[in-house]
Amino acid sequence: MSEIHALSGAYAVDALDPAERLLFEQHLATCADCRAEVDSLREAAAMLPETTLAEPPPALRERLLADISKVRPLPPVVETTPLPARETAPPAEVTSLDSRRRRLRPALVAAAAVAALIAGGVVASQPWNDDSGSQQTQLTAADRVLKDPDAQHVLKEFPDGATATVVHSEAEGKAVLLTSRMPSAPNGKVYELWLQKDGVMVPAGLMPDKADQTVLLSGDANDASAVGITVEPAGGSDKPTSAPIALFELEGA
Amino acid sequence: MTGIAPVPSDGTASGGPGAPDLGELFRRSARGDESAFAAVYDATAARVHGLVLRVIRDPAQAEEVTQETFLEAWRIASRFDPDRGSALSWLLTLAHRRAVDRVRSAEAASRRDATYHDQSVTVAHDSTAEAATTAIETQRVRQAMRTLTDVQREAIELAYFGGYTHTEVATMLDLPVGTAKTRIRDGLIRLRDSLGVTA
Numbered sequence: 001m002s003e004i005h006a007l008s009g010a011y012a013v014d015a016l017d018p019a020e021r022l023l024f025e026q027h028l029a030t031c032a033d034c035r036a037e038v039d040s041l042r043e044a045a046a047m048l049p050e051t052t053l054a055e056p057p058p059a060l061r062e063r064l065l066a067d068i069s070k071v072r073p074l075p076p077v078v079e080t081t082p083l084p085a086r087e088t089a090p091p092a093e094v095t096s097l098d099s100r101r102r103r104l105r106p107a108l109v110a111a112a113a114v115a116a117l118i119a120g121g122v123v124a125s126q127p128w129n130d131d132s133g134s135q136q137t138q139l140t141a142a143d144r145v146l147k148d149p150d151a152q153h154v155l156k157e158f159p160d161g162a163t164a165t166v167v168h169s170e171a172e173g174k175a176v177l178l179t180s181r182m183p184s185a186p187n188g189k190v191y192e193l194w195l196q197k198d199g200v201m202v203p204a205g206l207m208p209d210k211a212d213q214t215v216l217l218s219g220d221a222n223d224a225s226a227v228g229i230t231v232e233p234a235g236g237s238d239k240p241t242s243a244p245i246a247l248f249e250l251e252g253a
Numbered sequence: 254m255t256g257i258a259p260v261p262s263d264g265t266a267s268g269g270p271g272a273p274d275l276g277e278l279f280r281r282s283a284r285g286d287e288s289a290f291a292a293v294y295d296a297t298a299a300r301v302h303g304l305v306l307r308v309i310r311d312p313a314q315a316e317e318v319t320q321e322t323f324l325e326a327w328r329i330a331s332r333f334d335p336d337r338g339s340a341l342s343w344l345l346t347l348a349h350r351r352a353v354d355r356v357r358s359a360e361a362a363s364r365r366d367a368t369y370h371d372q373s374v375t376v377a378h379d380s381t382a383e384a385a386t387t388a389i390e391t392q393r394v395r396q397a398m399r400t401l402t403d404v405q406r407e408a409i410e411l412a413y414f415g416g417y418t419h420t421e422v423a424t425m426l427d428l429p430v431g432t433a434k435t436r437i438r439d440g441l442i443r444l445r446d447s448l449g450v451t452a
Contacts, residue, residue: 056298068287
């Protein structure tokens, strides 16, 4: 069993950190075995509240029923495709998640890595994630950056064949890092991302330990002059403790 | 605690043996049927609120999150997919995610300080002290939990009821980094098989 499958249990009980969660949801989009396992483990976890029953106060019921009368239920999920235009969207129809996944899967294989990652994220976010969660926000923000036709792309190639690309969307004020064949950080270390602002490196998040990934950098990228990657002790640092292994200069800052 | 409604059907909803199951109540809710949603609430509120309260601990905040969870469930009821699991599991997944998000955002600043280790001791040892109930289902789940190894049970309780990440759980239980996720998974698999639940 590969390393990523082992995250199914922790995912089912929301025990992954945000970067792992994003990673695992991308994996879920293409792994039917893991989807089935997560579903079954969630059923098991859902039995645990039998041991912590607690009735809410009656007033809560009254407030809730008053509230729902003011909130319109969302329509069912209908066919929409986040893939590029050559994937013609079929007429709007109600489809089950599984049939959508079956249809998307060949596209995931065929499409460019970026498009596949976007599609994966979006597919995985339905229907178990409510769409107001932070994860969804993050996916949507990364999605928007990657789709911005005016975004700036800065590619770095490493001697061992790994590549990393920073995509900076001025319209979104955000930067996304895409990596390919990235080797793991040394034992006990982690890759940390930085936005360089006025010559100071500001932490912008940690990179999950995965060769191929899409990471949305936290913070406003528009006033940054560069994006950096450093190797830091596990957990990350408040300021870099080593020279960047890659520095991506951004235009217009 | 007595008088907890069984899931999926509920005598106070439409009553009688023909009472609709929770999945059907969600489908009606998605069409704007407020009385169907009231029946969902009556059948599940003790489970949802008990879970949220257990994770968050502060009663006022827990009530907020319980209310938000149900409001969200009403709003996205159409997204429930019976092919992927039970309606109760779907609802509790929403509740758990929200409860965990709440404690993590509230504690983000102080997560790494020593106090959370003190909390973990409490979490690990008071896990069966609440909600003394004689419900058969409760006993069945407790029994199933006893079939887990101590480490599996503690890891699941810290993750599920404590809202901690698997790396935090590993530290709390003095496990090598990366093994808590395996304990959580193994424990859930054993729990699943012991309870005979399927998605």
